[in-house]
Amino acid sequence: MKKGLKALEIARVEFGNIVRSNKFLAIVAIFTLMLLSGLCRVTEPSAATFEVPSATTHEVERVESDVKLGLKVMNAIGYSVLMLVPVVAVMLGFDVISGKVEKGIVRTLLAQPVFRDHIIAGTFVAGLTSLLVGVAMPLALSLSLAVLLLGITPSLADVALLITYLGVVAVFALAYYALSVFFSTVTGNSVKSLVAGILVWLFSSFMLPSLSTAIIRLLLGPPKFEQVQMGQMIVLRTDPDYMRKFTDLQNKILSLTLDYHFRVIQDQLLLGPGIKDYTGLLVLIAFSLATLIASFTVFVKREVR
Amino acid sequence: MVPPIKTENLTKVYKLGGKEVRAVDGVNLEVPKGSIFGLLGRNGAGKSTLIHMLMGTVLPTGGRGTVLGYDIVKESLKIREKVGFMPEGLGFYEDLTAEQNLMAIARLIGLKKPKESVRECLKLVGLWEYRQRKYGEMSTGMRQRLGIAQALLKDPELLVMDEPTSGVDPDGAREFRRLIQELNKQGRTIFISTHLLYEIGLLFTHIAVMRQGKIVVQGSVSGLKEKLMAGQGYVYEVELSEPSQVIIDRICSLNGVKEAILEGNKLVVLCSKPLAPTLLSFLKGYGVESFRLTKPTLEDIFRKFSG
Ligand SMILES: Nc1ncnc2c1ncn2[C@@H]1O[C@H](COP(=O)(O)OP(=O)(O)O)[C@@H](O)[C@H]1O
Numbered sequence: 277m278k279k280g281l282k283a284l285e286i287a288r289v290e291f292g293n294i295v296r297s298n299k300f301l302a303i304v305a306i307f308t309l310m311l312l313s314g315l316c317r318v319t320e321p322s323a324a325t326f327e328v329p330s331a332t333t334h335e336v337e338r339v340e341s342d343v344k345l346g347l348k349v350m351n352a353i354g355y356s357v358l359m360l361v362p363v364v365a366v367m368l369g370f371d372v373i374s375g376k377v378e379k380g381i382v383r384t385l386l387a388q389p390v391f392r393d394h395i396i397a398g399t400f401v402a403g404l405t406s407l408l409v410g411v412a413m414p415l416a417l418s419l420s421l422a423v424l425l426l427g428i429t430p431s432l433a434d435v436a437l438l439i440t441y442l443g444v445v446a447v448f449a450l451a452y453y454a455l456s457v458f459f460s461t462v463t464g465n466s467v468k469s470l471v472a473g474i475l476v477w478l479f480s481s482f483m484l485p486s487l488s489t490a491i492i493r494l495l496l497g498p499p500k501f502e503q504v505q506m507g508q509m510i511v512l513r514t515d516p517d518y519m520r521k522f523t524d525l526q527n528k529i530l531s532l533t534l535d536y537h538f539r540v541i542q543d544q545l546l547l548g549p550g551i552k553d554y555t556g557l558l559v560l561i562a563f564s565l566a567t568l569i570a571s572f573t574v575f576v577k578r579e580v581r
Numbered sequence: 582m583v584p585p586i587k588t589e590n591l592t593k594v595y596k597l598g599g600k601e602v603r604a605v606d607g608v609n610l611e612v613p614k615g616s617i618f619g620l621l622g623r624n625g626a627g628k629s630t631l632i633h634m635l636m637g638t639v640l641p642t643g644g645r646g647t648v649l650g651y652d653i654v655k656e657s658l659k660i661r662e663k664v665g666f667m668p669e670g671l672g673f674y675e676d677l678t679a680e681q682n683l684m685a686i687a688r689l690i691g692l693k694k695p696k697e698s699v700r701e702c703l704k705l706v707g708l709w710e711y712r713q714r715k716y717g718e719m720s721t722g723m724r725q726r727l728g729i730a731q732a733l734l735k736d737p738e739l740l741v742m743d744e745p746t747s748g749v750d751p752d753g754a755r756e757f758r759r760l761i762q763e764l765n766k767q768g769r770t771i772f773i774s775t776h777l778l779y780e781i782g783l784l785f786t787h788i789a790v791m792r793q794g795k796i797v798v799q800g801s802v803s804g805l806k807e808k809l810m811a812g813q814g815y816v817y818e819v820e821l822s823e824p825s826q827v828i829i830d831r832i833c834s835l836n837g838v839k840e841a842i843l844e845g846n847k848l849v850v851l852c853s854k855p856l857a858p859t860l861l862s863f864l865k866g867y868g869v870e871s872f873r874l875t876k877p878t879l880e881d882i883f884r885k886f887s888g
């Protein structure tokens with residue numbers, strides 16, 4: 277058998293095992309329900325209409341008529357996705373290598389005419405496929421349920437937007453997945469790797485945003501104010517220069533997290549006419565590739581224990 | 582003819598935080614064709630490391646070796662294609678059935694008729710009725726049998742098993758002995774490592790005892806017993822119908838007898854060399870009912886050499 281075929285054979289078996297597992301089914305079910313509950317909010321009557329800031333009135337019209345629904349959907353689920361996707365990715369990735377080592381599957385595979393490269397390559401292929409399915413299936417399921425149950429009819433533009441969105445979400449998931457696999461490979465211990473993955477997620481989603489504010493205050497000192505004449509009144513306003521520095525620094529600090537790069541892309545999509553700045557996406561892809569290659573190298577170099 | 586397994590000065594040194602561990606230290610091993618070979622040694626003696634080097638999953642730091650004539654470093658893939666290998670602590674995919682797991686491996690090996698091979702092996706180890714059971718729901722004994730089935734898929738002329746009976750109950754161990762003997766009768770060479778002689782010690786035709794990475798003794802079990810007796814003495818047990826205390830002194834005066842004890846009608850004689858004919862003719866007048874040489878057990882050999 278050819279080298280690549282062996283890796284694919286391992287990937288096939290591995291994928292079969294993953295999609296049959298209770299963990300996978302549970303993740304898909306929970307993710308689907310959360311998204312669906314987010315989608316239900318689309319039908320809520322709201323006082324404030326959804327506004328699309330744009331340069332020309334012409335574009336606003338187009339967006340409103342064509343992809344309004346898609347934007348509404350994204351808006352409704354955006355927050356859940358940002359919160360949940362990292363968790364799903366970590367749950368899928370934390371025991372990918374360590375679990376196989378702990379359960380002796382690596383030993384059994386290595387008793388056959390295969391090399392360690394085949395095993396980890398096969399594992400990656402299966403893992404990435406399962407990740408894609410784990411993200412795409414709940415989105416597709418919840419959207420079709422929404423169409424059926426809530427009577428929403430998306431336009432072609434809506435669907436296109438949502439597919440783009442799905443792609444971006446998949447890249448975001450990939451980054452967290454790759455990180456989680458890396459922890460799994462390096463620690464060789466599922467518990468440690470799960471804890472590490474969850475810690476990174478907590479840190480970048482909750483702790484760093486607040487911490488960064490404190491850090492910047494330490495660096496820049498307390499906010500400066502300036503007096504502005506507004507008609508009859510004199511108003512105290514934060515110095516725009518200070519504000520600019522503050523946001524710059526905060527973005528610099530938060531750009532250390534994966535969440536930031538995803539949010540930059542998500543915000544662009546929410547604003548309307550598509551992605552203009554692909555930096556965030558590239559950063560996420562580069563990060564994923566680098567961590568996957570690192571895991572590959574670590575695993576291949578290691579001897580049986 | 583090349584023996585199924587042969588190593589020369591095979592060595593593995595692990596570096597752990599600046600400290601060196603000589604897990605396997607200059608091992609010269611030769612496993613004869615058709616034997617049931619026991620690699621014995623306490624935990625940490627280096628058995629698993631040696632086996633992994635033979636299978637090519639751990640690289641030696643020194644020496645060399647061949648398995649079925651293939652070089653363990655350059656041709657390890659060929660070795661793992663031909664040799665049935667049951668590693669220590671092996672496992673399978675929990676959410677796949679026994680049959681699905683074996684099918685996956687059969688395809689990985691590239692067997693021509695995977696379905697047939699899987700069926701045959703499941704039947705051979707007695708798992709055919711349980712083929713639809715998920716690995717995650719199997720008992721220890723069933724898991725062990727799946728481990729053996731996995732090694733048999735290749736229809737191997739050499740079977741290598743690392744601690745195959747650890748955690749298996751006595752019934753399982755008996756079943757295991759029967760299977761190994763059957764496989765051996767078919768002409769397969771079998772190489773088994775263990776730290777427990779209990780239950781499977783009786784199987785071995787040949788053994789090697791490992792201690793701190795070195796092989797301290799190896800050879801055929803009968804030859805080693807002979808050697809041990811030559812070193813420690815030959816013990817004869819004689820049952821007499823007319824025992825008498827006076828024979829003790831006279832026996833002890835015989836050339837080669839070190840000690841003699843009479844307990845009831847049982848006489849025990851310890852000699853420094855084989856003395857059966859002399860003793861028999863001497864004891865003629867005392868009504869010999871039974872006469873036997875008590876051989877040392879494998880346990881005795883193991884205890885003497887394993888430290
Ligand atoms: N991957 C490894 N790294 C470092 N030391 C190891 C490794 N594998 C085994 N050892 C050490 O080598 C020695 C022999 O271990 P092993 O071959 O597992 O013995 P056995 O199988 O006889 O119990 C032990 O001291 C063990 O700690």
Ligand SMILES: [Mg+2]
Pocket residue numbers: 625628629630669743744
């Ligand atoms: Mg061992």
